[in-house]
Amino acid sequence: MAQLEPLYDKKYKCTMCEQPFATKKVRSRFVKVLSYDTDFAPLYAVESVNPNLYYVNVCPTCGFSFTDEFSLYFPPGADKVISDKICSQWVPHDFSAERTINEGINTFKLGAYCSTLKKEKHIVTAGLYIRAAWLYRGLANELQEMRFLKLALSQYTDSFSTGDYSGTHVSELRLMYLIAELSRRTGNSQDAVRFFSRVIEKQRQSVEPQIIQMAKDRWQEMREEQKVY
Known part of the structure; x- marks a missing residue:
């Protein structure tokens, strides 16, 4: 009997170009959190089994990057903006294999950029920024951690003022x-x-x-x- 691996392939269809692709996710049974920081950053027993590294799905065909929190709806004109600013400039890159921390950070940057262009809820964009900050904290890169914490704070504040967190897992x-x-x-x-x-x-x-x-x-x-x- 084959031994179960921490990572498995999950299939998606890109909501932008509609091409199917598979990307790695972490099996929940392998995830062990030792503690949480005061901003809810989890400390994992095994850093390579960190679900945050695989939080963002990156389409290898067009570069559109999204999470399970993204809505399927594209506001009028958003698809053209994403096509012009991301898809037309995309150099094919495959993030579907095991990811390093730096690769994980890059997927959060892509995801946050796509979230902004698509006009996702502030609470969604904030979640991308804060997770990038957590990964930078793991690298002891305080300068970049602070940069992304400030970006997250701005989005969380906008979410609070607009109420777009309503109906999400964030109370x-x-x-x-x-x-x-x-x-x-x-x-x-x-x-x-x-x-x-x-x-x-x-x-x-x-x-x-x-x-x-x-x-x-x-x-x-x-x-x-x-x-x-």
């Missing part, structure tokens, strides 16, 4: 916490305090006590840091 409480935590990490303590406070204010009606506690912990850490200075 209002989780979104407010993320805005606060990314503000803290990128040096905007005023917004961090404001949004941590808003999270804590909802503790009586919250069904996510863990996020309430995380907000209290970050709030306390910020108070301790202010005392030092």
Whole structure:
């Protein structure tokens, strides 16, 4: 009997050029998370078995890059913009095999660019940016990590103001916490305090006590840091 491998091929049809292709995904039974960082970045027991490396599907034919969160709908004119800016300039590249961290990062950049051109929800684009930041954190590249955390923060803030997170797996409480935590990490303590406070204010009606506690912990850490200075 053949031994089960962590990676398997999942079939997709590109929503842009309609060409079929297969790309690697990680079998859930092989995924072991040791811990989570304060912005929900997972630390995996085996880095090569990191589902985030395979989060973005890249069509090898036209270069359109998307995730399972992308909608099937293309706003009027979006397909032409994507065709002009991505497909017509695409140098055939196959991301369907096992990916390195750098290859994973490149797929997030492609995915975020496609998401922006397609006018996907801000919450979708934010998810791409923050995952790219997590991969840069794994490489200890703080400069690029901060760059992508700021991009994620901007999209999360727009998602909060437009309400486009509604109906997704990201709750209002989780979104407010993320805005606060990314503000803290990128040096905007005023917004961090404001949004941590808003999270804590909802503790009586919250069904996510863990996020309430995380907000209290970050709030306390910020108070301790202010005392030092």
